[in-house]
Amino acid sequence: MNGVSVVIKAYNEAGKIDEAIRSALRAGLEVRPLPLEVVVADGLSDDSTAQRAARWGRHAPVRVVQLVHRRDRNCGAGVELGFAASRGPWVLLMDGDMVLQPGFLPKALAFLHDHPRCAGVAGELQDEALRNGFDRIRQRKALNSTPGIQPWLNGGGLYRRQALLDAGGYAGDERLAAFEEADLGLRLLALGWNLFRLPIPGVVHRGHIEPAPSLLWSRWRAGRFTAAGRLLRLHGRGPGGPAVWKLLAHPLVLPWAWAVVLLASLQWGGLLAVLPVSTLMVHWVWRRDGSEVLTAWLDWHLLLAGIIQGLLLPLRARRRELAFRAVEPS
Numbered sequence: 001m002n003g004v005s006v007v008i009k010a011y012n013e014a015g016k017i018d019e020a021i022r023s024a025l026r027a028g029l030e031v032r033p034l035p036l037e038v039v040v041a042d043g044l045s046d047d048s049t050a051q052r053a054a055r056w057g058r059h060a061p062v063r064v065v066q067l068v069h070r071r072d073r074n075c076g077a078g079v080e081l082g083f084a085a086s087r088g089p090w091v092l093l094m095d096g097d098m099v100l101q102p103g104f105l106p107k108a109l110a111f112l113h114d115h116p117r118c119a120g121v122a123g124e125l126q127d128e129a130l131r132n133g134f135d136r137i138r139q140r141k142a143l144n145s146t147p148g149i150q151p152w153l154n155g156g157g158l159y160r161r162q163a164l165l166d167a168g169g170y171a172g173d174e175r176l177a178a179f180e181e182a183d184l185g186l187r188l189l190a191l192g193w194n195l196f197r198l199p200i201p202g203v204v205h206r207g208h209i210e211p212a213p214s215l216l217w218s219r220w221r222a223g224r225f226t227a228a229g230r231l232l233r234l235h236g237r238g239p240g241g242p243a244v245w246k247l248l249a250h251p252l253v254l255p256w257a258w259a260v261v262l263l264a265s266l267q268w269g270g271l272l273a274v275l276p277v278s279t280l281m282v283h284w285v286w287r288r289d290g291s292e293v294l295t296a297w298l299d300w301h302l303l304l305a306g307i308i309q310g311l312l313l314p315l316r317a318r319r320r321e322l323a324f325r326a327v328e329p330s
Helices: 017-030 049-058 075-085 104-114 133-141 161-166 180-190 212-222 224-235 241-247 249-268 275-287 290-312
Strands: 004-010 036-042 062-067 090-095 098-100 118-127 148-150 157-160 194-205 324-327
Touching: 004 017, 004 049, 004 075, 017 036, 017 049, 017 090, 017 098, 017 104, 036 049, 036 075, 049 062, 049 324, 062 075, 075 090, 075 180, 075 324, 090 098, 090 104, 090 161, 104 118, 104 157, 104 194, 118 161, 157 161, 157 194, 180 194, 180 224, 180 241, 212 224, 212 290, 224 241, 224 290, 241 249, 249 290
Parallel strands: 004 036, 004 090, 036 062, 118 194
Antiparallel strands: 062 324, 090 157, 098 194, 118 157, 148 194
16 A cells, blocks of 8 residues: 555544544545555454444445454554554554544645655644643643654654654554653664654644543553653663653652752751642642642652662563454444
């Protein structure tokens, strides 16, 4: 197939998957006569995501592939199986709770044609709603909307298949249960590729309504925080090392901050033991958003615990293949 493959990673997205597929098919009309296929990669959803997506295959170029083993489920595995099942030389990666925006695909293709050393390009990721502290932090820092050269592309984008193959695949190291975009960007950087974000809308992220404490707990169970330590272990000394250390700067500074508090407490009878609480108060007054500050504070501490765990735990042998099966329309 000499065209575009849109890979949609999905897990329990029965209420959103139709809109994601529809937006991908609309984008295909913008690049005709270039052929387009849509590959929905289902991470063994507990709802009807796979079945709803498979129905599109009756009248549109949509295929559904699904993990075989639950043990393989993580953030990177879904896109990796979709990438393995796709065929186009251009691969657009997105999530099942995203809506691809009109105009992005043709402009992204034109940019990659004009920049042969660019491996991938994304647009702005726009959150449909701010549901918790994580969403507000992401919006305030413009993490997914700052244009220009990027160390990695959070939220997906359009990639050259050959660049991904050269780098070992999209999620090239399944031992990382998260940070798959960062891992990919660092592998591409080591090969001399670059990544770019265009100042145009790329996708709208519809997301899920989940309070920050519940989301933090879900991330811990999924191994996201441990993945931070493994990311540091894999790339901390390479050419992308500065970017990794910058990404994890806040949790890595925490031990030094706590050491200062402990020493000050011992030296001055506990007068500075209230420093963490005082810091929270200052941030809350400055940002005027207590949930954002508390979310960041908890996230940093869990990341620190995960970094320690990821650095100390042995890395298991890498898996060579990801088992998956096709889901046929019912």
